[in-house]
Structure formats: structure tokens, C-alpha cells
Amino acid sequence: MNEKRERILRIRDLSISFKTESGHVNAIRGVNMDLYKGETLAIVGESGSGKSVTTKAIMGILANNGTIESGSIEYTWYDEFTGEKHTEDIVKMSEKMKQKEIRGRKIAMVFQDPMTSLNPTMTIGKQIMEPMIYHYHKSKEEAYKEAVELLNLVGITDAEKRMKNYPHQLSGGMRQRVVIAIALSCDPYILICDEPTTALDVTIQAKILELIQDIQKKKNLSVIYITHDLGVVAKVADFVNVMYAGKIVEVGSVNEIFYDPRHPYTWGLLSAMPDLDTDDTELYTIPGTPPNLTVEVKGDAFAPRNQYALNIDLRLDPPMFYLGGTHRCASWLCHEKAPKVEMPEQLKKRILKMKKEAEESGN
Structure with a gap:
């Protein structure tokens, strides 16, 4: 981790709603988030908690029925010619500017299913070359040479031959490597990985995670992982944001979240991780269901599912309580007067066992 941390992305009070047939969905409710250069931030939470919506807002690719109601997404970069520092609010940028400056160029995304990201009618080579030609006006020869280098970088053998292949001619793991190559083709500063290994088998998953980590070190990339798999988080993340019902409910370093979790929702997520050594015959599940965000949430959104909920949880939404270090938690249980x-x-x-394993493996 960097001694002098340099913030590259700063999200403040971000609120996003969607118009649907069921009504107005308040999908993101006042999210604050920071990403620093060279670091990995994992956003975890159940499906529908707002992880993907937040990162799509960063990319400027919200669905047509989505509206950013309030907040800012400030992105900081240095001019490649003058070295001058710039900070710009992506929310205020025009669609044209987002397309020209942000998507693919400064911030790139690796999606869950490679088949939805790749054009079945275009060769692999053409798809890697296209962003370089569009953003940097490179010649076809130059783009071709760099595309071959990228395929080698992401571990695809016989790269020149693969340039002529179509997506259906490659395995799932190779397709995901190609998607990573496309994401890296314009040398972005931030790489967003939205469940990048879900569609792959376990052995390929580990290889793809290692690949992203290797490339991150080589290029000093900042990475955002969206996942519900806490096993992945433990392997790759420096910092973790736990999301529930469109809000960040706990923030901290990977050690703070795994070894000293404070929010009952984080307790539930960690308890639900599969464990071969457990005495339990059934896997733990968090009781109840996430709230309906078409209705205004009163108090703490997690309260109806929280066996430790206090009276105040039903009336007031908890603020973020500072717990020391980088650790903060939005739960009334963290209040000094709470039981x-x-x-x-x-x-x-389980946490004691994880600590012991980490010490034995030297992490």
C-alpha cells in the first residue's frame, strides 16, 4: 500500500433513482466513496444493494430510466503532456465528453459475462484495436502491434493467430482475458471489475484474479471490484465497502472488515461464507429480504432483518461512526450509549481461524 495515498476518485452524497412500472426506485441513497492510486477497493453486498449501479454511474452508462438526483463523482488525473493536475465531476460532464474522456480511456470496465461484452461479428483483434484507434487516433499497424502485446500480457498464447479469431472460437476463460485486454487497451487509470469471475469455473477464476493483480502492479492501476464473494475480497482487496439497500454501511481495510466487523449485516455476510470445517449442517443465511426501495425507508434499512436492532433503528437512519484507522460503520450499535x-x-x-490461517501463510 502507498505510504502517501493519492486520491483518484471521490464520490460524495451520490443518490440515483430509476423510473419503473412499480414506481420510483431510490436505488442509491447518499453514497460516499474514495479510491486511491494503485489500491484495490472491493464493494460487497447482496444482489440489488447498488454495487453495479454505483460503478455504472462512474462510467456514465446508467440505463435510460436512471437519474442522478444529487451528488458528485470527482475524478483526478494528470495531463499526459503538461503533467498538470485536473479534477473533474463526471456527473456534470456531457455525454460526448464522457464518451471521449472517461469510458475506456481513463476508466475501463470488465463485465461479468464476457459474451455480453464482445461483438460476435468482429474478430478479437479488431475489438482490441478499436478503442486505441478511436481514443488515440493510432494507425492500424500501431494498434495491431499493441493489441498483440496486450494479448500476450493477459496470457493468451499464439496471440497473432488469436487476433483473427471470433469470440465463439474461444473458451470462457480466454474470452474474459480478451475483455481484460480491451479494457487495458487505452491505458486507463481505473479498472472496474464487475463480478469478473462469476461465469468461469473455479480454476480459471483464480488465474483471472491473479492476472488482474499482476497487471495492476505492472501498471499501478486503481481497481474497483464488485462482488458478493468474500473469498475473492480476501484475496484481492486493500479496502472494503459493504453496501446494503443503496447505502454504504461499513468501510475499512480488508483486515478491519474481516477481523473486526461491526455491522450486523457484515456479520451476516461473513457467516454466510462456505466453510469446510464448520460444525453446522446448514449454510447460514441472513433472514428476511432486502427492503422495497420504491417506498421511503424509515430508520435503518437493515433493521427488519437485524436481530440486534434497537428502538432507534426503526426511527432514525444511523450516521457513520468512526471506529479508528480507516474503519467506519453506520450502525446505532456503534454509538457510545448503545448496549x-x-x-x-x-x-x-471463524474469524480466529481466518487470523490463524493468515499468520501461518505469512499474510
Whole structure:
């Protein structure tokens, strides 16, 4: 981790709503988030918690029925010629500017399913070359040479031959490598990975994660991972943002979140991780369902599912409580006057086991 951390992305009070047949969905409700140069931030939470919507807003690719109601997404970069520092609010940028300056060029995204990202009618080579020609006006010869280098970088053998292949001629793992090559083709500063290994089998998953980490080190990239897989988070993240019902409910370093979680929702997520050594016959699941965001949420959105909920949770939304270091948590249980509530005993045992394993492996 960098000694002098340089913030590259700053999101403040971001609120996003969608018009649907069921009504107005308040999908993102006042999100604050920071990403620093060279670091990896993981955003975790159940499906529908707002992880992907947040990152699509960063890319400027919200669906047509989505509206940014308030907030800012400030992106900082240095001019490649003058070295001058610039900070710009992506929310205020025109569609044309987002297309020209942000998407693919400064911020790139690797999606969950490579087949939805690749054009089945175009060769792999053409798809990698296209962003370089569009953004940097490179000649076809130059773009071709760099595309071959990128295919080698992402671990595709016989790169020249693969340039002529179509997506259906490659395996799932190779297609995802191609998607990563396309994402890297314009040397972005930020790489957003939206569940990048979900569609792949376990052995390929590990290789893709290692590949992204290797490239991150080589290029000093800042990476945002969107995932519900806490096993992936433990492997790749420096910092973690836990999301629930369109809000960030806990923030901290990977050690703070895994070894000292404070929000009952984070307790639930960690308890639901599969574990071969557990005595339980059934996998833990968080009771209840996420709230309906077409209705205004009163108090803490997690309260109806929270066995530790206090009276105040039903009336007031908790603020972020500072817990030391980089650790913050939006739960009334963190208030100095709140009753002392311990995490579940089974989770305590699991955390002790994770700590022991980490110490033994030297992490």
C-alpha cells in the first residue's frame, strides 16, 4: 500500500433513482466513496444493494430510466503532456465528453459475462484495436502491434493467430482475458471489475484474479471490484465497502472488515461464507429480504432483518461512526450509549481461524 495515498476518485452524497412500472426506485441513497492510486477497493453486498449501479454511474452508462438526483463523482488525473493536475465531476460532464474522456480511456470496465461484452461479428483483434484507434487516433499497424502485446500480457498464447479469431472460437476463460485486454487497451487509470469471475469455473477464476493483480502492479492501476464473494475480497482487496439497500454501511481495510466487523449485516455476510470445517449442517443465511426501495425507508434499512436492532433503528437512519484507522460503520450499535452486543459465537470462531490461517501463510 502507498505510504502517501493519492486520491483518484471521490464520490460524495451520490443518490440515483430509476423510473419503473412499480414506481420510483431510490436505488442509491447518499453514497460516499474514495479510491486511491494503485489500491484495490472491493464493494460487497447482496444482489440489488447498488454495487453495479454505483460503478455504472462512474462510467456514465446508467440505463435510460436512471437519474442522478444529487451528488458528485470527482475524478483526478494528470495531463499526459503538461503533467498538470485536473479534477473533474463526471456527473456534470456531457455525454460526448464522457464518451471521449472517461469510458475506456481513463476508466475501463470488465463485465461479468464476457459474451455480453464482445461483438460476435468482429474478430478479437479488431475489438482490441478499436478503442486505441478511436481514443488515440493510432494507425492500424500501431494498434495491431499493441493489441498483440496486450494479448500476450493477459496470457493468451499464439496471440497473432488469436487476433483473427471470433469470440465463439474461444473458451470462457480466454474470452474474459480478451475483455481484460480491451479494457487495458487505452491505458486507463481505473479498472472496474464487475463480478469478473462469476461465469468461469473455479480454476480459471483464480488465474483471472491473479492476472488482474499482476497487471495492476505492472501498471499501478486503481481497481474497483464488485462482488458478493468474500473469498475473492480476501484475496484481492486493500479496502472494503459493504453496501446494503443503496447505502454504504461499513468501510475499512480488508483486515478491519474481516477481523473486526461491526455491522450486523457484515456479520451476516461473513457467516454466510462456505466453510469446510464448520460444525453446522446448514449454510447460514441472513433472514428476511432486502427492503422495497420504491417506498421511503424509515430508520435503518437493515433493521427488519437485524436481530440486534434497537428502538432507534426503526426511527432514525444511523450516521457513520468512526471506529479508528480507516474503519467506519453506520450502525446505532456503534454509538457510545448503545448496549454492548457481541458478534455471533460461530463467527468469532471463524474469524480466529481466518487470523490463524493468515499468520501461518505469512499474510
